[in-house]
Amino acid sequence: xxxxxxxxxVKSYGDLKAxxxxxxxxxxxxxxxxLGPNGAGKTTTVEILEGYRKRDxxxxxxxxxxxxxxxxxxxxxxxxxxxESGIQLQFSVRxxxxxxxxxxxxxxSTIELIEMVELSGSADIRVEALSGGQRRRLDLxxxxxxxxxxxxxxxxxxxxxxAARRNAWHTIEGLRSLGKTIFLTTHYMxxxxxxxxxxxxxxxxxxxxxxxxxxxxxxDTTTSTIRFLLPPNILxxxxxxxxxxxxxxxxxxxxxxxxxxxxxxxxLALHVLxxxxxxxxxxxGGLTVSRATLEDVYLELTEESK
Amino acid sequence: MNNDMKxxxxxxxxxxxxxxxxxxxxxxxxxxxxxxxxxxxxxxxxVHLKILGNMNFDTxxxxxxxxxSLVSTTYSNLALSIAVQRxxxxxxxxxxxxxxxxxFFAGKVxxxxxxxxxxxxxVLAVGRFAYSVQIRMSTLPALVVDLLVGSACWxxxxxxxxxxxxxxxxxxxxxxLPYIVLSFISGVFYPSQAxxxxxxxxxxxxxxxPFARSLEAAFDPSxxxxxxxxxxxxxxxGWIAVGTILSLRFFRWERK
Numbered sequence: 297x298x299x300x301x302x303x304x305x306v307k308s309y310g311d312l313k314a315x316x317x318x319x320x321x322x323x324x325x326x327x328x329x330x331l332g333p334n335g336a337g338k339t340t341t342v343e344i345l346e347g348y349r350k351r352d353x354x355x356x357x358x359x360x361x362x363x364x365x366x367x368x369x370x371x372x373x374x375x376x377x378x379x380e381s382g383i384q385l386q387f388s389v390r391x392x393x394x395x396x397x398x399x400x401x402x403x404x405s406t407i408e409l410i411e412m413v414e415l416s417g418s419a420d421i422r423v424e425a426l427s428g429g430q431r432r433r434l435d436l437x438x439x440x441x442x443x444x445x446x447x448x449x450x451x452x453x454x455x456x457x458x459a460a461r462r463n464a465w466h467t468i469e470g471l472r473s474l475g476k477t478i479f480l481t482t483h484y485m486x487x488x489x490x491x492x493x494x495x496x497x498x499x500x501x502x503x504x505x506x507x508x509x510x511x512x513x514x515x516d517t518t519t520s521t522i523r524f525l526l527p528p529n530i531l532x533x534x535x536x537x538x539x540x541x542x543x544x545x546x547x548x549x550x551x552x553x554x555x556x557x558x559x560x561x562x563x564l565a566l567h568v569l570x571x572x573x574x575x576x577x578x579x580x581g582g583l584t585v586s587r588a589t590l591e592d593v594y595l596e597l598t599e600e601s602k
Numbered sequence: 603m604n605n606d607m608k609x610x611x612x613x614x615x616x617x618x619x620x621x622x623x624x625x626x627x628x629x630x631x632x633x634x635x636x637x638x639x640x641x642x643x644x645x646x647x648x649v650h651l652k653i654l655g656n657m658n659f660d661t662x663x664x665x666x667x668x669x670x671s672l673v674s675t676t677y678s679n680l681a682l683s684i685a686v687q688r689x690x691x692x693x694x695x696x697x698x699x700x701x702x703x704x705x706f707f708a709g710k711v712x713x714x715x716x717x718x719x720x721x722x723x724x725v726l727a728v729g730r731f732a733y734s735v736q737i738r739m740s741t742l743p744a745l746v747v748d749l750l751v752g753s754a755c756w757x758x759x760x761x762x763x764x765x766x767x768x769x770x771x772x773x774x775x776x777x778x779l780p781y782i783v784l785s786f787i788s789g790v791f792y793p794s795q796a797x798x799x800x801x802x803x804x805x806x807x808x809x810x811x812p813f814a815r816s817l818e819a820a821f822d823p824s825x826x827x828x829x830x831x832x833x834x835x836x837x838x839x840g841w842i843a844v845g846t847i848l849s850l851r852f853f854r855w856e857r858k
Binding site: 368442 | 609698702
């Protein structure tokens with residue numbers, strides 16, 4: 297069974313169509329990432345899945361439940377890490393976890409939760425005395441308290457230092473290896489790239505792209521960029537010609553001594569260039585090959601829909 | 603069911619813990635009423651109130667302070683704690699867990715009952731041993747009914763008020779003001795009989811004056827047992843209905 301199934305979901309606030317006909321399926325065990333600018337309908341969609349909002353029309357199934365009326369049984373199986381939500385300030389980390397664990401019939405142990413988010417040294421510190429990053433880690437632990445099958449993580453690492461982010465990613469990878477389904481939203485493209493099995497980009501209430509992080513928006517087929525420094529004593533026209541070769545298209549440009557080549561077949565272009573340079577004993581300094589990053593594709597996709 | 607009882611106990615204990623770790627709440631809920639009890643009593647030693655048929659001041663003001671302190675443990679605490687928890691997003695977090703919504707309220711009410719019971723014991727003990735208040739066995743049933751109805755009434759009004767408050771910080775005066783004003787016009791600290799008629803009528807329309815009067819009757823030796831004051835109880839029951847309707851209509855789990 298799929299973890300999440302959405303068909304033709306619509307939700308308006310007054311005249312504003314916040315969600316305008318979304319279809320989406322998230323497989324069990326998948327790490328699914330939802331990207332989109334603020335106001336694109338991302339939070340509305342997620343909150344409908346979590347059972348916080350009622351939809352106007354369409355069908356939604358989350359773990360086989362309709363979130364609008366799934367009630368206690370539904371909530372037993374999901375964990376929610378909201379963007380902003382408080383924890384009783386007067387409680388220690390341990391007390392907060394003990395309280396929220398008690399709401400579930402098969403919770404994880406408090407010790408295990410504390411270790412998962414690396415708060416062992418702060419277990420008896422009151423929530424009000426925690427740093428922002430520590431509080432966020434407690435947030436994550438609270439979302440996992442009921443050992444949920446499906447975890448919603450809304451911008452889970454905002455405000456983390458780089459080391460804490462890597463640790464959080466590690467925790468999320470750990471959940472994936474336990475077969476949990478993860479529905480993630482983030483503004484960090486490297487996070488989506490590192491964690492997600494599939495990425496959906498939402499803009500103006502609709503999904504504009506849906507694929508793996510490496511393929512989304514045609515990332516795998518769009519042109520690549522080759523850059524290197526023009527070797528000393530070599531002029532641009534002395535480089536091997538890239539035109540007239542079968543299957544190879546290339547735009548070549550030079551700025552100062554930096555040469556830039558745009559091509560859809562970087563493998564062929566490099567073959568020509570490096571055969572030439574190796575046979576002559578010339579070094580191509582500063583050689584790089586890059587394709588559009590996830591961020592490039594994301595910005596392009598969300599720009600188009602404006 | 604057994605599990606639900608356990609959850610209810612956990613919720614009640616956690617609400618208690620939050621209160622007892624909050625100095626401001628302790629000050630307003632417990633210390634302030636006791637301070638009124640001590641200072642008002644000390645400054646009116648041996649006074650008899652002509653306007654109330656020569657009633658002993660203690661017999662008048664101890665029930666008044668009892669009503670005042672129960673409004674504080676029920677109404678103020680519930681309204682402010684729910685508003686703060688909504689503002690901080692705690693209510694939204696809880697809504698996302700399997701804890702049934704009614705259980706959340708039951709825990710709050712449970713903790714409120716314990717606080718109220720504590721205040722009843724403290725105020726009555728001070729009234730009985732430091733002042734000359736008589737606890738009459740013959741009016742005990744009326745006293746218990748008055749306490750239950752009054753506390754229920756002010757609890758539900760606290761929950762209703764929490765729905766009206768938009769932001770916890772700005773909410774404190776909105777919550778506290780009506781209750782302070784009512785305390786001064788409802789014959790809690792001094793008799794209201796000297797007030798102009800319209801003010802007495804106004805006070806009587808709200809549930810503090812009936813609460814104080816019904817308690818006073820249970821302690822007043824000149825009132826024959828069983829000392830039930832049906833009119834007062836009906837006014838409070840009416841406010842329970844109003845509070846329930848307002849709560850059901852306006853309660854929110856998330857801040858706007």
